[in-house]
Amino acid sequence: MTTLIKLEIVRALRNKKFMFFSVIYPPALYLIIAGGADSTPLPGMKLDMGLYFMVSMAAFGAMTAVLLGNSERIAKEREKGWVRQLRLTALPGRGYVAAKMAAAATVSLPSIVLVMLAAALVKGVRLEAWQWLAIAAGTWLGSFVFAALGVAIGYLATGDAVRPIAMLIYFGLAFLGGLWMPLTILPQWVQDIAEWLPTHAYTALGTAVEAGAAPHVKDIAILAGYLVLFAGGAAWLYRKDTRRA
Secondary structure, eight states: HHHHHHHHHHHHHHHHHHHHHIHHHHHHHHHHHHOOOSSOOOOTSSOOOOHHHHHHHHHHHHHIIIIIIIHHHHHHHHTTTTTHHHHHHOOOOHHHHHHHHHHHHHTTHHHHHHHHHHHHTTTTOOHHHHHHHHHHHOOOOOOHHHHHHHHHHHHHOTTTTTHHHHHHHHHHHHHTTTSSSOGSOOOOHHHHHTTTSSHHHHHHHHHHHHSSOOOOOHHHHHHHHHHHHHHHHHHHHHHHHHHOO
């Protein structure tokens, strides 16, 4: 499994388009959105734009790497017969799913770090050392949820259909979860839905730390629940695809 993880990381790093959208684009987008903003708190929040969008854009970049990248690669691998070849090895199904999740989550680290560096060096965001570490760790660990979702989508969709399906889920979760704009400025019904979405719980980990508090137990529980759901779905779809093959 370790060999497969290394192979997946090398393949991702060689994909220039993937590297741009998952690593370079998020910090650039952060500077575009929050670059000229002042330190005025956002409506209904204690955080300003620099702080809020640092977390949301780090989460956005991680999601790009683990959800879009994972789903498209897996769908194409299925069509080319690469997955069929792996089934002939001693690698079990759960090992394949775990390797895909681990490799995708590892590749998400540069995006998280670059967004945080842009916030510190360009926007002048200042936090305690423990807050920087906690935000980076929470954002990285939370990305495993979306890595599992990416694996599931890769086995659910064909090579031609995977991109629009993944993009629809990706942008829907990003918008409804508050990655593009604070939920406090959206209608109440959107806020009610967002309370139970993984993207809202994902960014809530970092914003809680920025405010000087620990992440809420509810958000951690929601992410854990979605991780079990997505990973279980990915494993089931993998076995189903194996029987079909």
